[in-house]
Amino acid sequence: MGDSGDDPALVAQTLAGDRAAFGTLVERYAPQARRVARAVLGDPDDADDAAQDGFLSALVKLEQYDPRRPFGPWLMRIVANAATDRRRRRNVRRAEPLDPSLVGGGPRPDAVAVRSELGHRLRAALAELPERRRAAVVLFDVEGYSHAEIAGILGIPEGTARSEVFHGRRSLRALLEDWKE
């Protein structure tokens, strides 16, 4: 999860108006925030919008952050909420389910970077999972958060977080095994 030891100091500097400190936090957590948002939303552009909303929302709420606790889960909760809100708005706007072809990337500029067949399949498989399960498995296996932290990020009991991770990775592991064969 990167060098997060000085996060509280960076938060304090940001609160004091230090632009560079906020920039360091954004640089540090941008890849993670964008992945988590993409796990929820599927579409990379929507995910970036949600991740950006998350960072700016975190900036507004920064005084509420408890420096005795790790910054990452606090930020990821805001990002996940921003992504969920955006997804709800999008669903109201489009009134249709998540499009797997959209999740697969399609002819997008960043498709060049993630055009492997396995990547397409994994994204499509993720899109088939319920939203909370997608986020849980990505937070656990990609971002390395504990079940307790995932529970805090997603606002669910720890047992539910364990269950979501378990069921999510079972589907994805099966896909991975098929791919290897």
Added chain:
Amino acid sequence: MNNPELFDHRPDPELGTALRAALQPADDSAFVRRVMANYDRALERATVPTWEVLASWFRPGLAAAIVALIAGFVFGQAVLNSRTPESMETAMAPVEGPGLAALVTAPDPPDPSVVFTSLVESR
């Protein structure tokens, strides 16, 4: 489902690597620039210069001052022009006729029309 042995407490490196590659966003630096540009815009909106605040107050403030001046002038004129009786005698004195004292001390009963006229005039 409640048995903790069902759950693996460690991340799966193979699945994690594959998912990371599948979800890896392109060009983090462009994203960071975009967020910081929005940070700057939000900061600009939040910090409005003092003179702009004062300027925004100028017109309504000026209008309020003019209204207050006019109201003060009208009130002052009304107070100055109002005739306040200097004494009870002045107040009771009729504009015309023998007056209330003459009516009270007269041996004959007064003409009712004179009494009413006197009362109305004293108001």
